Amino acid sequence: MAGVLIGLALLAFWLFSLFDVVTTPEDEVRNVPKPLWILIVVLIPLLGGLVWMARGRPRAPRAAWPVPPGPGVPKGPDDDPDFLRDLDRRMRGDDVS
Template identity: 40%
Template sequence: MIRAMLIIGGAALIVGLTLYTLLDAVRTPAHEARTLPKWLWVLVTLLFPVVGPLMWLILGRPKAQPAAQPAAGAPRPGFGQRRNTPAPSVSSPDDDEEYLRWLKAKAERERRSREAESNNKQDPEDGTPNQGNGQN
């Protein structure tokens, strides 16, 4: 029983490694493959189930390129800023005059929005909705 489980587990490991390296070799651009041409790496990976994938990982896979670091204060790639928000600064937010102005303007917009919303609700005296035409 244990022997069968080890054989099945080993076979699954070999199949998984072969599939991973095969897909990795296929997805790698041809000019980045090392040592052998890309098409030959695909054949080696398929024809030699244990040795082929290990050779691809050691000898054929492109070397990892170091990621370029974004400049200080720049937003991370893939994460956009909300529109109309000031760019992040290196100093603390309460030292940034532009950010403080933006916060005041945002608070004023929210206050006006709440006032307009409360003006459009029902008039408490007669129970009729206020149409916002200045008559109460």
Template identity: 40%
Template structure:
């Protein structure tokens, strides 16, 4: 029977320490009822009962994680983007700039002059290759 009491005392001590740490680490906005220091006093001075009260009454439940919304379903996102007219105007300006760049690229006066091609020795002309290498005989 002593073993059962020992295990029970150990479990209650673990719950008490866990409730103290949990109460101390929670931000003040997650405490219900009284302020954070008062909850710490309650949990410390009333070991098991304070922990039970903390988890039942004092701790607010974690808010549910926000579900993912597609951008076109999210009103905050839709409000943050520019109006369609602004986008259409920007696209029109970009298209005009691209057209101007294309027109400049097609103008033959703007092209750099190509260097004249040099005559390459014919593949069958072995004499020119040997003379260039040092003239093997």
């Protein structure tokens, strides 16, 4: 029974890999031309599918992490109005120390 389940899982993975190669647009395939990927996945079912998943599939576009504004975000000195006011006062010679 376990052998049948493993066999079905391998068959499902192989079919998924083959379908993924066939439906991926030609210009998004990486490293090797698309017809060669199809041959690799068909002739070497498990290893070919794993290599396709790791090296052939198109990469998903990555978005930058959004940085929410808030009190915990440090400011540069040129963005701090208090610092600029103090700097202006010191430059004019109004420094009272």
